[in-house]
Amino acid sequence: MKIKLKKQFHAEVATASLNDIMFFLLLFFLIISTVANPNVLKILLPQSKASQMLSKQLINLTVTDDKKYFINNKPVSPDELETSLLNACSGNGPEPTIVLHIPRGRTIQDLVDVLQIGVQHKIKIVLATDKK
Numbered sequence: 860m861k862i863k864l865k866k867q868f869h870a871e872v873a874t875a876s877l878n879d880i881m882f883f884l885l886l887f888f889l890i891i892s893t894v895a896n897p898n899v900l901k902i903l904l905p906q907s908k909a910s911q912m913l914s915k916q917l918i919n920l921t922v923t924d925d926k927k928y929f930i931n932n933k934p935v936s937p938d939e940l941e942t943s944l945l946n947a948c949s950g951n952g953p954e955p956t957i958v959l960h961i962p963r964g965r966t967i968q969d970l971v972d973v974l975q976i977g978v979q980h981k982i983k984i985v986l987a988t989d990k991k
Contacts, residue, residue, distance in 0.1 A: 924962050940973075944957065944976055961986070
């Protein structure tokens with residue numbers, strides 16, 4: 860009688876694809892860490908609840924190419940601009956926002972003149988832009 864020797868079965872772990880998996884994990888975490896880093900761009904994002912709709916009235920200030928001012932499509936003289944803006948902002952709650960529409964051809968000084976009014980009276984002014 861011939862006795863067969865049983866060959867012992869040894870479990871093996873296939874590590875041929877382990878290098879690929881580790882490379883993809885490393886790449887994934889590097890990309891996510893650069894995208895999810897909050898210190899890359901510091902911007903203020905508005906906070907709201909999904910169930911609450913906030914309606915904030917914006918004041919539109921338009922400066923034309925010939926330096927005429929319009930507040931919500933009503934003409935205003937340059938001398939009365941500051942008082943007219945304050946009157947328009949008085950009924951819009953504690954933190955009024957002005958959307959400034961100014962053409963590309965105007966000088967930086969025209970922009971700064973309007974922004975100074977906002978800084979003096981603590982009014983938020985947002986510059987309106989077009990998509991490219």
